């Protein structure tokens with residue numbers, strides 16, 4: 316990264332008129348980061364890398380893809396068979412979507428564990444949830460494009476949810492479809508929007524990073540940096556740490572792409588879409604399953620739709636629902652346990668979402684849905700008031716003096 | 732507090748375990764076979780592919796299309812260019828319109844797609860008691876546990892148990908969802924004569940045709956796995972180097 320005092324005359328010339336190099340030096344090089352960030356802090360930059368991979372592979376796919384009900388399935392198979400390395404591009408994009416959600420979900424739970432959403436990072440958190448919503452919309456529409464059985468029926472089920480809106484439900488659905496069923500018009504607009512939304516995500520990611528750089532990263536101890544002894548420049552320390560994390564991530568990613576490319580997929584999506592044949596089980600992609608479970612847990616359609624969207628939107632209110640002044644769960648012994656119960660609850664919801672709504676699945680789905688909201692709306696606010704947090708260290712560089720339980724913990728945080 | 736949480740977890744786990752057998756209306760899980768194309772280093776056995784194509788061509792092609800394949804793709808099975816030309820020329824395909832505006836028949840060429848047995852779905856149903864023989868190009872990818880399933884299906888025909896009332900024109904096969912399939916047992920011993928002298932038992936023909944179908948569904952499989960091994964090896968070296976660099980960079984931070 317070139318600083319303003321660069322040797323290169325061109326860089327100096329540009330920087331004098333538009334200080335972009337000064338800016339980059341400031342934000343990517345000197346940018347002070349807490350020195351105790353753990354590997355959980357790798358997932359933000361990983362998400363950014365996956366976003367780039369998705370956009371690059373997506374643009375390549377779009378060069379060969381045909382958004383028409385009669386040709387979409389065939390054009391995807393042409394990419395798989397006749398386009399040079401087309402299978403690689405498609406499998407990267409397909410599995411990349413799963414990796415994107417995996418990384419972002421870890422990133423998000425990291426934020427919950429360490430209280431990264433609290434003052435002064437509320438807006439940063441809200442922008443994160445906006446990114447998540449945009450990602451879901453993008454992934455949903457992308458899944459429709461290959462025009463297989465799951466594409467078609469998934470699109471039908473999800474768009475039909477809007478018919479639950481009172482009075483205007485049916486006209487809205489017709490408007491979304493551009494016709495009286497999911498058809499060519501729907502496929503065309505989904506392609507158009509699937510191309511557009513990722514660039515909106517890029518925009519919101521910039522805002523997200525802008526907000527991040529205002530106060531810098533939170534850290535595993537959850538207390539603010541108290542001076543230069545607590546922080547280190549982003550480069551080279553975190554660039555190299557992120558690079559190593561990226562290597563590990565790419566290993567996992569490549570494992571799926573080359574050896575189990577259809578692991579996350581549904582076999583039914585290799586059957587061309589057929590409006591006359593309904594698949595036995597219509598399931599969305601795995602990353603939407605918990606929300607699908609919440610939708611189906613509630614017998615009334617409208618309430619179910621509200622609960623499903625509400626379960627995501629509610630996350631935006633987390634900074635205000637959480638009444639505790641301590642950020643990191645490391646110093647909140649009871650919250651720490653509830654955090655893990657919440658993680659398990661989300662996994663259970665995912666499992667329920669993958670199964671037909673019958674027998675025990677209904678009961679468990681309802682309990683898990685109720686618990687999701689109880690955690691966010693009751694446990695989190697109460698816990699902040701009732702729980703007695705452990706003593707916090709004085710600063711990132713100084714371990715706690717004298718306090719029994721927290722000592723080894725805090726000492727261990729010293730050197731990540 | 733900790734106790735409450737743990738109890739809640741235990742209850743959740745118990746409910747969970749109790750719920751598992753709930754979805755038992757599915758067909759029987761097909762037994763696993765060992766396939767040469769499975770695993771990290773999997774490849775297709777060329778002889779099996781050629782025998783499998785033979786079975787498809789002589790048996791299955793009477794009812795099932797494979798629209799995504801062209802005759803030229805058969806080069807990948809180890810056929811020579813002339814052999815492929817010969818195979819393609821066995822078929823009459825419709826081409827045109829010619830300069831007079833008429834469609835005409837000509838011998839197939841390697842660039843032609845596999846000729847489908849029926850002109851359209853209606854014709855296929857009319858010839859099969861109303862049932863539609865699906866296209867086989869992607870069959871192995873389009874069913875759960877693809878290769879194992881199709882092998883189990885082809886070799887799994889049995890007389891129906893007394894409790895099952897077969898519908899008109901249906902055959903009993905416990906691996907097919909619902910147990911009743913419109914396809915009569917397609918393979919009978921010695922239905923084909925293999926050029927390489929392999930005895931044409933039902934199990935042998937089934938394994939070979941499934942290998943052929945697996946190739947048809949994933950023609951990139953060998954290239955993909957070979958490239959994957961190289962990519963993974965490269966990434967392992969790169970990641971170790973990055974880890975070493977990270978350790979060195981951070982050595983002075985306390």
Ligand code: HEM
Nearest residue numbers: 356358359360362363423426431440443444446447532533
């Ligand atoms: C496209 C998706 C996303 C990208 C590219 C992205 C990128 C980043 C990056 C590079 C960082 C800094 C490194 C780090 O602290 O991990 C970060 C921080 C953060 N992100 Fe995201 N993010 C994404 C989605 C989300 C989502 C969905 C949420 C939560 C709902 C979220 C919440 C946060 C928070 C709270 C921080 C500050 C964390 C801290 O300093 O402790 N992000 N993000």
